[in-house]
Amino acid sequence: MPIHITIPRLLSKPIRQRLIESDKIIILYGPRQVGKTTLVRELINTLPYRSLNVNTDEAMYESVLSGRDLAQMKLLVEGYELLFIDEAQRIPDIGINLKILHDALPALKIIATGSSSFELANRTKEALTGRTWTYELFPISLGELRQQQNAFLLQQRLEELLRFGSYPDTLQLANAADKAQYLRELSSAYLYKDVLEMASIRHADKLRKLLRLLAFQVGSEVSLNELGNTLGMSKDTVNTYIDLLEKAFVVFRLSGFSRNLRKEISKMDKIYFYDLGIRNVLIDNFQPLDLRTDVGALWENFLVVERQKRNAYMGQFANTYFWRTYTGAELDYVEEADGQLTGYEFKFSRKLAKAPASWIATYPDAGFDVINQDNYLSFLL
Template sequence: MIPRLLADSLRQRIIDSNKIVILYGPRQVGKTTLIRELINELPYKSLQVSADELLYQTVLSARDLTRMKLLVEGYELLFIDEAQRIPDIGINLKILHDGLPKLKIVATGSSSFELANRTKEALTGRTWTYELFPISLGELHLQQNAFSLTQRLDELLRFGSYPDTLQLPNATDKVRYLRELSSAYLYKDILEMAAIRHADKLRKLLQLLSFQVGSEVSLSELGTTLGMSKDTVNTYIDLLEKAFVVFRLSGFSRNLRKEVSKMDKIYFYDLGIRNVLIDNFQPLDLRTDVGALWENFLVIERRKRNAYQGNFVNTYFWRTYTGAELDYIEESNGQLAGVEFKFSRKPSKAPASWTEHYPGSTFQVINQDNYLSFLL
């Protein structure tokens, strides 16, 4: 088993707090496995239910405390897997939590748009929320040293870091798994819950986004290509974000006239999913998109690191109309840190306009020599 960095935090929340613990994340990243392992370690008598089962959907969506009490009678902990599939899950969890304040409740969800939107108002102040990603470099580092991690770089950029992908023995099996994952799970929640009218265009949109990793994305251009409105494209991307398939990085601006901030960059939670969409698993030395892979890899791994370490930072990219740019910026406690990503080891200097307009900010180039310190 690959150890998960969230395990200790989740364990303590379950033990110390009577709030509902919610664990979000993409499908197949190990949410259920992690929670079951923790429950097995803890001394509580636990009821584990799958929200895919109609019986539990009926009881847990009834807004009837008496029925829910019958379900959990004699148990100290309730674990609801894929809780977003239960209608009106938010208000029902509120009723259950308020009616049985000593009952510990843990819920997982692979889609934040159902679980989050229907719990946000109802469960204000009643939850601890976490996000589980595909396996992080930090988690691999718990079992492997820095040398071993560098030997896996080609693999991680080609096949991503889903738990099953990492443990399959060869490239053929990895590709087969990613294709099955993509076709069976990637859009499941979106198609079932968001009433998407053009399922084929959802996949075409993802393919277009796959080719634009590291570049600013024009919603208007995407809409023209797909034959849909700019607003519909934005809605689809929003749904893909809430299903943990992609995420956006916005342009940074302090309202300087030369700064570009209207368009976003879009990255994938997992590079294996990105590569299966364009059907390209070639080794890095045969590819023309290494720069995009490298940038996506560093951005998502840094996102995992910050999330697991509890670092609350704002993240952006930066570009001016005159061509100066930085791939990545973090803002924390008023301090700006600018970063340039280079797969090659060529030196690079901070743009003059960056140091001029943002004195006191930092700058660094992240390449193959120092990326481990940036991500670990």
């Protein structure tokens, strides 16, 4: 049985402030099922505005909001102070239509959600330049769990998060079997939906095989040539598929950090999953950590994605990379923020490690830290 506990979202407060204080359109991106609709509906309930919630599956709304007919759009929103369009990427020409509506009725509050940045960005970016505030909602972050649980309880949940990820519904389910079944259904129902809709991909089976290969290579540099050879596709097609998977919030890339030194590797990327439950369902492995051989990869993916969530929600912009030399020296993660460069080594065990000599020699002003089970909460919170 699901345990129905509302987990407050860290984006609620800043989005609420924007809605109250700004006349710009709010756009909220994020994977399917991470709680975008729930967040917006709960927000709307706390605001004094008369709101129109548009379901983009209903044809009457689609025809009005894609028709570039200001008179019809004015009729639609007459008497309302706030317009909420859920899954806005489904509406053709949504960007230009929102521009027309916003320019004609600047006092109307507008918030739109989308589960694929590709479609919504393509259809809004150019038309809405300077008219939007954009946010990205992730699966539940450690920072959001921290609002309800102390450090001890978070430590107790670590294995669960590494095995089953942090989708809101996954966290609400009480046992491992239910979590695994939910993730299987979620991955088959949603994982490729946006990607297949976004591009005319003929080989859905190859898309799944590609994801499975990427799931096995978390924490390693990915060769597009090798993936292409394995899948019988060109390197460029593989790159296009990965790009689409990024725009549907399934995976994201880290590039190699380099100041253009010959000894530094920077041509191949590492690829991580937005959610470890999705990663584990692709390789069909939900085993306990003490029975696994991929704990290091899970730990690395967990720390990288949780750090990305932390930075995004705190409004801290950072360029993020990994670092490796041809001689084998490496750092799992590198951040460049506010002029400061810091390298990190990730250890699931409580071992300590020294910074590689070549890192210190090449970047004497850079910081270095080892992130393990003793200090990861301060790194992520």
